[in-house]
Amino acid sequence: MKTENVIEAKALTKKFGDFTAVNKISFEIKKGEIFGFLGANGAGKTTAMKMLIGISKPTSGQANVAGFDVYTQTENIKKNIGYMSQKFALYDDLTVRENITFFGGIYGLSRKRIKEKTQQLVSELGLEEIKHQLVGSLPLGWKQKLSFSVSLLHEPRIVFLDEPTGGVDPITRRQFWEMIYKAADRGTTIFVTTHYMDEAEYCDRVSIMVEGKIEALDTPKELKKQFKVDSMNDVFLRLARNIE
Amino acid sequence: MKRFIGFVKKEFYHIFRDKRSLFILFGMPIAQILLFGFAITNEINNVDIAVLDHSKDATTEEIINKISASKYFTITQFISHEDNIETAFKKGKIKAVINFEKDFSKNLIKERKASLQILTDATDPNTANSITNYINAILQNYQQAENKDIEVAYQIIPQTRMVYNPELKSVFMFVPGVMTIILMLVSAMMTSISITREKELGTMEILLVSPLKPFQVIIGKVVPYIFLSVVNAMVIVLLSITIFKMPIQGSLFLLGAESVLFIITSLALGILISTIAQTQQAAMMISLMGLMLPVILLSGFIFPITSMPIPLQVISNIIPAKWFIIIIKGIMLKGVGISYLWKESLILIAMTLFFISLSIKKYKIRLE
Ligand SMILES: Nc1ncnc2c1ncn2[C@@H]1O[C@H](COP(=O)(O)OP(=O)(O)OP(=O)(O)O)[C@@H](O)[C@H]1O
Numbered sequence: 001m002k003t004e005n006v007i008e009a010k011a012l013t014k015k016f017g018d019f020t021a022v023n024k025i026s027f028e029i030k031k032g033e034i035f036g037f038l039g040a041n042g043a044g045k046t047t048a049m050k051m052l053i054g055i056s057k058p059t060s061g062q063a064n065v066a067g068f069d070v071y072t073q074t075e076n077i078k079k080n081i082g083y084m085s086q087k088f089a090l091y092d093d094l095t096v097r098e099n100i101t102f103f104g105g106i107y108g109l110s111r112k113r114i115k116e117k118t119q120q121l122v123s124e125l126g127l128e129e130i131k132h133q134l135v136g137s138l139p140l141g142w143k144q145k146l147s148f149s150v151s152l153l154h155e156p157r158i159v160f161l162d163e164p165t166g167g168v169d170p171i172t173r174r175q176f177w178e179m180i181y182k183a184a185d186r187g188t189t190i191f192v193t194t195h196y197m198d199e200a201e202y203c204d205r206v207s208i209m210v211e212g213k214i215e216a217l218d219t220p221k222e223l224k225k226q227f228k229v230d231s232m233n234d235v236f237l238r239l240a241r242n243i244e
Numbered sequence: 245m246k247r248f249i250g251f252v253k254k255e256f257y258h259i260f261r262d263k264r265s266l267f268i269l270f271g272m273p274i275a276q277i278l279l280f281g282f283a284i285t286n287e288i289n290n291v292d293i294a295v296l297d298h299s300k301d302a303t304t305e306e307i308i309n310k311i312s313a314s315k316y317f318t319i320t321q322f323i324s325h326e327d328n329i330e331t332a333f334k335k336g337k338i339k340a341v342i343n344f345e346k347d348f349s350k351n352l353i354k355e356r357k358a359s360l361q362i363l364t365d366a367t368d369p370n371t372a373n374s375i376t377n378y379i380n381a382i383l384q385n386y387q388q389a390e391n392k393d394i395e396v397a398y399q400i401i402p403q404t405r406m407v408y409n410p411e412l413k414s415v416f417m418f419v420p421g422v423m424t425i426i427l428m429l430v431s432a433m434m435t436s437i438s439i440t441r442e443k444e445l446g447t448m449e450i451l452l453v454s455p456l457k458p459f460q461v462i463i464g465k466v467v468p469y470i471f472l473s474v475v476n477a478m479v480i481v482l483l484s485i486t487i488f489k490m491p492i493q494g495s496l497f498l499l500g501a502e503s504v505l506f507i508i509t510s511l512a513l514g515i516l517i518s519t520i521a522q523t524q525q526a527a528m529m530i531s532l533m534g535l536m537l538p539v540i541l542l543s544g545f546i547f548p549i550t551s552m553p554i555p556l557q558v559i560s561n562i563i564p565a566k567w568f569i570i571i572i573k574g575i576m577l578k579g580v581g582i583s584y585l586w587k588e589s590l591i592l593i594a595m596t597l598f599f600i601s602l603s604i605k606k607y608k609i610r611l612e
């Protein structure tokens with residue numbers, strides 16, 4: 001069966017003045033895939049993602065997301081994607097329920113649908129007791145899970161997660177990945193950045209970005225074979241050494 | 245439309261759950277209007293004065309009666325000796341001393357002139373000036389009444405009348421000014437802060453990734469403030485009518501319409517500020533320094549524009565508040581209609597359009 005590409009990038013580049021943050025990156029991502037976008041701090045992951053979701057104009061190169069062009073069809077792209085930013089970005093001064101209602105509302109969900117979704121979300125995440133609490137008072141792990149669920153409210157075709165597990169304890173990280181798998185099983189394409197190398201093992205395919213360039217791109221298994229090591233962490237170390 | 249209502253609702257949650265916003269929105273306007281209305285005033289009313297009467301005759305008694313009969317002065321002390329004047333002032337309650345010379349009545353009849361001395365406490369020069377003027381006016385009146393049967397070769401009797409504010413109530417001057425400041429503050433500062441807050445928190449990014457168009461996001465953010473500013477304007481007008489007996493000579497409808505126009509001008513400025521400022525702190529500083537200061541100093545609210553140096557007079561023209569103050573003074577005090585105020589209104593409209601188009605130009609839909 002031939003599956004469609006939902007994201008295609010070709011020589012996508014972003015410069016800030018003289019500095020090239022993203023340097024001619026190219027890749028294709030298939031529907032339902034979990035695509036890990038790895039790289040050290042400052043490698044250019046967030047910048048690349050912002051071009052794909054239509055809030056930053058590329059300097060050069062091409063890209064399609066959900067079949068729409070990132071230069072001219074950003075409005076269409078926005079309808080088809082969910083986004084969880086690196087910075088926690090729900091409203092701290094709104095309750096769990098108010099946040100869900102608000103974000104459901106701006107994506108145009110009907111009142112009935114919002115109600116159902118809220119119910120479902122609250123019971124899935126076990127938030128029953130605290131659904132009337134301000135989000136600001138929740139522990140980080142719960143905030144992140146809630147934030148992810150909110151980005152999936154409108155059932156987007158692709159969801160972009162920028163370091164969703166940053167600063168979260170290992171147990172919550174596991175739960176988080178279970179949620180990601182569940183979404184992928186429903187056919188949602190996942191584009192996720194991280195710098196936890198163990199998380200790379202959970203992805204279908206990973207790309208490793210170093211200083212704006214994609215230096216490796218394959219399944220975790222192939223990458224380990226290619227670099228003759230046992231873990232993604234070692235792949236990463238090898239890669240870093242090669243570049244020096 | 246439904247999206248829009250949700251957006252506005254969320255904005256109200258932000259406002260009502262933030263003590264600082266609540267204070268700026270509701271505490272400040274009321275505090276300011278009361279402060280300006282009661283504390284900062286040039287009027288004199290029941291000022292305590294003392295009399296040093298060396299003569300104690302019929303004429304001085306009559307003059308003293310005249311003075312104490314006016315509502316401006318209360319004679320609280322009679323001093324018996326020059327040496328006690330200083331102590332009276334030092335105690336601080338007495339603002340002026342009237343010193344009649346010896347044989348006042350006799351001199352007046354014999355030499356056709358008599359003199360009295362007015363000493364005022366000039367630690368507050370404005371009040372001192374007003375006191376002197378008021379006492380002079382009372383004396384003038386007395387003299388005219390006395391002389392009315394006597395033929396005088398020449399006499400010029402100036403008839404002064406203060407139009408539009410006959411009692412020279414300073415609150416009439418302050419209400420339009422305070423209203424302007426508050427509308428500006430609420431509209432420009434609060435919107436710029438609330439927009440930059442979303443930038444700072446990163447939620448603006450989420451909103452821009454949503455199918456909402458940038459202008460929808462902005463409209464959603466400013467509409468609550470239009471509403472709150474209108475409420476504020478109404479509270480101010482109500483307070484000034486009930487507490488300060490401020491007359492509204494002109495049409496209330498026009499006053500409302502012009503206020504909404506000025507609110508929109510201020511919102512446009514707030515949006516413009518939020519395109520420049522990256523943080524709430526910066527937005528607040530720009531609003532305070534860039535808007536409040538010029539409004540207070542250059543709008544004619546406190547310092548009359550006509551007595552400013554020419555360069556400042558020129559600069560005052562680009563301050564929206566100046567035009568709004570002219571408009572509301574016209575409506576409230578003079579009772580004039582749009583036929584007198586169309587020029588000022590057009591200037592405000594033009595400024596609003598200018599700010600909006602500048603914001604659109606500066607507003608980066610894609611956060612580069
Ligand atoms: N608006 C900007 N103007 C100038 N330089 C920028 C801008 N945004 C990002 N950069 C630079 O581009 C580089 C890549 O940043 P980016 O945020 O994409 O990295 P990242 O891989 O997401 O890192 P992190 O793991 O810290 O999130 C960094 O050196 C950063 O300083």
Ligand SMILES: [Mg+2]
Pocket residue numbers: 045046047086162
């Ligand atoms: Mg990043």
